[in-house]
Amino acid sequence: MSEQYLIGEIGSLLGLSADTLRYYEKIGLLSDVQRSPANIRLYSDRHVSQLRFIQRAQKMNFSLAEIKDLLSMREDPQHSRREVRELTHRKLQEIESHLKDLTTLRNELTLLVNLCAGSEDGCPIIEGIEQEDQSS
Amino acid sequence: MNIKVEVFSSPGCSKCGRCVALVESLQAELGHDAFRWRRVDVVAELDYAVELGVRATPAIAIDGRLVFTAQPSRQKLRAAILGTNEK
Numbered sequence: 001m002s003e004q005y006l007i008g009e010i011g012s013l014l015g016l017s018a019d020t021l022r023y024y025e026k027i028g029l030l031s032d033v034q035r036s037p038a039n040i041r042l043y044s045d046r047h048v049s050q051l052r053f054i055q056r057a058q059k060m061n062f063s064l065a066e067i068k069d070l071l072s073m074r075e076d077p078q079h080s081r082r083e084v085r086e087l088t089h090r091k092l093q094e095i096e097s098h099l100k101d102l103t104t105l106r107n108e109l110t111l112l113v114n115l116c117a118g119s120e121d122g123c124p125i126i127e128g129i130e131q132e133d134q135s136s
Numbered sequence: 137m138n139i140k141v142e143v144f145s146s147p148g149c150s151k152c153g154r155c156v157a158l159v160e161s162l163q164a165e166l167g168h169d170a171f172r173w174r175r176v177d178v179v180a181e182l183d184y185a186v187e188l189g190v191r192a193t194p195a196i197a198i199d200g201r202l203v204f205t206a207q208p209s210r211q212k213l214r215a216a217i218l219g220t221n222e223k
Binding site: 104107108110112 | 186
């Protein structure tokens, strides 16, 4: 039996306002939101998963329209439209490029932090930043 | 003589000086034709150091490949250089 959440509960869980949740439903990002006999919105674990996906995609600066397409791919990958499959492929490439940049940045920072920890006089991180400032 | 040894060092790193001294001493032992070497300041050549996978200093690369992530023993460094030489 899937858990059910009230709008306030799902909002607290994910850090989203009730207005945002209602808006997502209105524009079709969230579908099949059930209603109680008293017409209160009831969200499921599937919605939690979809909303977490939306939040991750937003962090990657995807538009809500793009996210809507990606969600449709997520729901039914085998029967998605060609354009949606292409969008998904494009977004995957963007993420991989971003991941490469992040990995390089992480490695640079790891090295700088280790240099700082192992240095006996001064912190090379500061010197590195100063050198970059002077050259820019 | 084509073997290239690179010692990655950083300002204020006392172990780096010992690592450089080890390489110099090994070159004296094996002869100047055995390998060529240079000291790489990771702050000055950060991109290159990161590309090779250097995460701390000292570190040693042989022919553009990171082989030691800390100062090796004399025997291990000699074996690594001679192993490369035998290829």
